[in-house]
Amino acid sequence: MADIFRGSFTCKIRAGDSILLWKDPWSDPVLKVKAARLHSFALREDVSVSEFVNRHNLAEQFILPLSHEAHADLVNLEEELNEIQLEEQSADVWKPIWGADHYKAKDFYMHCFRECLTPIHISAIWKSKCMMKHKVFAWLMFVDRINTRDMLRRRKYNIGSDYSCLICDTGATEARNHLFFTCTFSTRCWANIGIAWNDDLQLEHMLEEAKISWSKPLFTEVLILGVWNIWKVRNRAYFEGEEPSMQTWQRQFSQDLNTLSCRVKENHQGFIKDLITKIST
Template identity: 75%
Template sequence: MGIIDIFRGAFTCKIKAGDSVLLWKDPWKDPPLCDSAARLFSFALQKDVSVSDFLNRHSLEEQFILPLSLEAHTELLALEEELNDIQMDGQIADVWRPVWGAEQYKEKDFYLHCFRLCTAPQHVTAIWKSKCMMKHKVFAWLMLVDRINTREMLRRRNYNIGSDFSCLTCDTGITEDRNHLFFMCGFGIRCWSKIGISWNGNLQLEDMLVEAKTRWNKPLFTEVLILGAWNIWKTRNRVFFDGEEPNIQTWQRQLSQDLATLTCRVKDSHQGLIKDLLTRISS
C-alpha cells in the first residue's frame, strides 16, 4: 500500500466543484469506483481523471477504450445515474474530512489513526512515560527491542569485530548479547542486588520484567531499571574503549548521580524512595 492509498483511506470527500476529487480512486463513494466498477475502470483511458474533467468530456471515445464489454457498459449506466444525482457547484471547493471526525487535519491524529489497532508491549510504553531524560529513554527502548550494539548484535550485523564475542564484564566466555549483559552477567547481577532487583533468567523478557516489578512492589521501577542498565552499558563501554576493569563502585557512583538528577523530575511523594535507594547504593 502506497502513501497516497493510506491518505485516501483516512479521508472522506464530498463532491462540490469536483476538480480535486479523482473519479475512480478517491473515496467520494465506498468502495471507490476502481473497485466497485472494476470492469469499467479497466477500459478507462485516464485512470486519474477528476470528476469535473470526466463530466466535461461528452464523448465516450475521450474516456474509454471502445468497444466496452457488456459488463462494463452496465457499470457505465449505473455510474451515469450516480453522477446525475450529485449536486455539483463549481463555486464551492470539494469537502475533504478525516474519517475520525475532526474538522481540521493534524499529523498527530493521522498517526494515531494509522496505528489505532497496534498495541505496544506494556514494558515498552512504560519507558516513554517514565521520568528519565530522553537519552535514557531512547537507550532503554533500544535495549528492550534488542538493538543495542552488543558483540552478538555486531556479529549479526556482519561487523568485522574479530572472533571473540564473549562478554566484556565477566570472564565466563559467554556470548555478549542483550539478555546476558544486562540481566544474567555476574557483574550485572551484583549491580542489581545493590538496589534489590533480581531477574529470573528462565522467563521471556517481558515476563521477567513483570515478575521483577511485582517483587519490587514500589514506584519508579522503570526509572531504576533504565538507569541501572544505562550504567551497566557505560561500564561495558569503558572496558572496551578505555581498557578499564569492570568496577561496581564506579557503577554505584554514577547511578547515584543519575538518581540524584531524577529527584528533580519525580513527584514529591517519591523523593523518599530515591533517598533510600541512594543510601542503599552507598552502603
C-alpha cells in the same frame, strides 16, 4: 499507505478538485471496485472528479475502444455524476471516519493500530519520566536491537571470532539478556539497588516479577537508567579500554538519578535521594 490514509476518511464532493475519481470514497464502494471493468481502461489512475467531469473527450480518459461491459459502467458513471453539481468556490468536505471534526496524526495512528495490544513493559517506557534518549535506548534494548556482540554476529558484521561479554570474565556470549541482567557485573549492579532477576522467565514476565518483588516506586525509571549505565560501562571497556568498575556505574547512575529527581513528582524526590544515598554507601 496512501490507500490506508484515504480510506480513513469520508468525503463529499463540492468542487471535486481534491477527490480522486477512482480511489476516494465519494462512491460506495470506491469506483475502481464498483466499476472495475471501466477502470481497467482508464488512462489516469489519479484523475480528480472535477478533471474527469470537465474533460469530455473520451480519448483523453480511456484506452479506446471500450468493451461492452466497460461502456455499461461508463453509462452508469455518467448518470451518477450528472446528479452531482460541482461548486467551484466551495471546498470538498473530508471527515475522519473515527468521528472527529478535525484530523490529528495521533488519532490516525490510534485508528490504524486500534486492535494492537502494546506489551506493558513497552508502554511503560514512554510513560516514564526519563529523558527521551534513555527511553529510546530502553525501547531498542527491549526489542533486542542494541548492538551487542551477538547482535553484530547475527547481522553478519565482521568483528572477529570473539563474542564474549566485555564486562565479565565468564566467557559467555554478549547477548541482550546476559549483558543487562545475568552477567556477573550486571548482577552486582542490580543487587546494589535490591533488584533480582529470574532469567528462567521470558523478558516480559521477568520484568513483571522483579517489579512486584522490588515493590518500590519508579521501577521503570530505575530499570532504564540501570541498563543505560551498564551499556556505558560496556562501551568504555570496548572503546577506551577502561576496566569495568562498580564505582563508575554507581557514579553515573547516581548522576542520572539526580537529573531524574527534577522530572518526577515531589513525593518521589525523597525516594530518589534515599536511593542515591544507598548506592553511594
